[in-house]
Amino acid sequence: MEASNQKKKLQGYVGFANLPNQVHRKSIKRGFTFTLMVVGEAGIGKSTLINTLFETKIFPIKEETVVDAQTGVEITSMGAEIQEGGVKLRLTVVDTPGFGNSINNEENWKPILENIESRFDAFLGQENRVIKNKITDNRIDALIYFIKPTGHSLRAIDIEFMKRLHTKVNLIPVIPKSDTLTQDELTGFKSRVMADINYHQIQIFKPNWDPLDDAETVADCKDMLAKIPFAVIGSDKSYENDSGKTVRGRKYPWGLIEVDNESHNDFVKLRRMLICTHMNELKDATDTVLYENHRSQKLFTMGHVQDNTVFREYNPAAYLEEERRLHDLKMQKMEAEMNAVFQQKVQEKETKLKQSEEELYARHKEMKVNLEKQRIELEEKKKKLMSTNRPVTPIDKKQKRGLFSL
């Protein structure tokens, strides 16, 4: 499910020109790829936010659409090749229209989970190929989950979705259209959302830092972390602000809300984390943790055994059960081998005994034949002597004795 790429020109600063600092120089030539999934009900602001994030009209160009017959959820892929400061980024956005739009949304997470897993499977299939000339990576690197800005707390559909997906994808929860809530409402809403996330032990992507990182990087990460879930606004329109600068924003009779103003919303923090500082980390986490877990589970169900620490940590009970099963199998195999060796030894002995018996019998037969031959010879000699009809001499007596001693 690879979206073809459309060349786009940026109108402003996006931030991925910073990517070379995150990964090796060689990648600059090849360009970077990033696959982003967006989930939230229709009209919640997904396309506006993505277009705002990447400063380009990625929506509404749809390239591939799959509709799940049961839930009505569509999976649509869009691709764009964007360039900034000589750095190429091949971006694929996967939209999920129809999510949360039915009367019964209970199983809306299912086609999305299946889509994410089928991308892992496609990658695994390529990895297992003998000739791995070109591997296409369509795995989802991050999923922006749009929480309806109700001002209350998470809804059942949000909790269910995140619980089902958090071990398969890097979840980034956002509150869109944050301009529809007051600052106080937003503060309360954010803390209730985080309390729900913690209560349900939902793992969301959190920017982390290394103890060796400089103070500025650590402070930057901490700032981002404090803003989660990011409360953002999106807009494709620009207006002149009070300082006479043309800025992107949403205009109301009471004033202008600026997209790129950190005191108005968390858009800058979200963009910074997603594109400037943590894009590579998101890809890394997808590859080394989420995909690895999926791969281990898959191979496990296929009967292969992995000495895989990630899997052991992920499902210790299943790991122990598998270890016990393998131990039993090993013992059974050893017992069968020992039985086979024993049987072989017994057979060898039996064959040897039979051989000696046959040899003895043959020798006995040979001796019998020889004796019979000798007896017949002597008998003939005796007859000859008798037929000469001469008196019996002492020598004849001797010969007779010798005949009977045989």
Ligand code: GDP
């Ligand atoms: P999608 O169906 O989730 O992709 O939603 P859209 O991005 O198409 O947005 C639906 C409507 O919400 C449009 O009329 C947008 O102008 C509006 N909208 C998008 N972002 C915002 C925002 O941040 N604040 C407000 N107030 N409206 C927004």
